[in-house]
Amino acid sequence: MCVSESVDSWCSIPLHTFQLGSMSTNNSPTADVDNTAVLHLGIGRPYQTIMLENEAFSCFVFYSVLLVIKMYIIAIITGQVRLRKKAFANPEDAQRHGGVQYYREDPDVERCRRAHRNDMENIFPFLFLGAVYSLIGPSLAVARAHFLVFFLFRMLHTVAYLCVLRAPTRSLAYVVAQVPCVSMAVQVLAAVASSW
Numbered sequence: 230m231c232v233s234e235s236v237d238s239w240c241s242i243p244l245h246t247f248q249l250g251s252m253s254t255n256n257s258p259t260a261d262v263d264n265t266a267v268l269h270l271g272i273g274r275p276y277q278t279i280m281l282e283n284e285a286f287s288c289f290v291f292y293s294v295l296l297v298i299k300m301y302i303i304a305i306i307t308g309q310v311r312l313r314k315k316a317f318a319n320p321e322d323a324q325r326h327g328g329v330q331y332y333r334e335d336p337d338v339e340r341c342r343r344a345h346r347n348d349m350e351n352i353f354p355f356l357f358l359g360a361v362y363s364l365i366g367p368s369l370a371v372a373r374a375h376f377l378v379f380f381l382f383r384m385l386h387t388v389a390y391l392c393v394l395r396a397p398t399r400s401l402a403y404v405v406a407q408v409p410c411v412s413m414a415v416q417v418l419a420a421v422a423s424s425w
Contacts (some may be wrong), residue, residue, distance in 0.1 A: 234295035285372040286363040292376040293359065296352050303348060303387065314338060344390035348383070351403075355379055355410055362413040365420040373407035380405035410422060 316335030317323040323332035359379075363372060384404045389399035 252399070265377065284369045285367050288358070288369065289363040289372050289376055291357055293363065295380060296348075296355070299344065299384065299387065300348050300352065303341065303345045303391075304387045307338065307345060310338050310341050312337075313315045328376060340390065340393075344387055347390070347403075348387065351383065351410075356414045357418045358410055358417065361417050367416070375413055379406050 281290065304314055311317060312326070314337055315323075315327060315331040315334045316333050316338045317326065317331050320332045323329050361375060362375070367375075382402045386399055386402035386406060389402055
């Protein structure tokens with residue numbers, strides 16, 4: 230049996246429900262409904278359903294995918310600016326597009342690269358913090374506010390970088406985007422510390 234078949238067969242196991250009744254004097258469980266507990270193992274449910282039932286996590290996934298798409302777009306912009314300005318990072322690319330004299334740096338290309346590098350330095354930690362934060366059971370409204378603020382101000386930071394907006398627009402966008410990350414980190418540490 231292949232791995233996918235074994236996983237499918239495991240996922241098709243029905244839900245297990247356990248009735249925990251109170252014990253009578255003769256050690257037999259009684260039918261006391263108030264003492265009935267349901268142990269939900271999640272067996273037989275697709276993992277997609279389990280993930281999407283956590284609304285905070287779903288919200289996190291939505292904004293995270295948008296941020297990753299933004300990073301891809303910046304990478305494409307960087308490549309297009311390289312072609313337009315004929316400034317290549319590798320001599321073989323320069324040779325193909327006109328000669329080794331185009332194996333050089335260009336300020337516009339470097340600006341795009343800095344914007345992309347700044348995204349990696351900030352979005353990657355957000356992906357970790359946001360995923361863990363969404364699993365500690367935050368309020369949906371509060372979680373959405375954290376994710377939305379980070380997304381909007383990272384977008385503003387990128388626009389300020391690429392369009393050379395007047396200072397301190399980029400710096401303010403960077404600082405404000407850090408606020409939800411610090412908040413999530415503190416809440417995650419507090420949740421973990423309280424379980425010790």
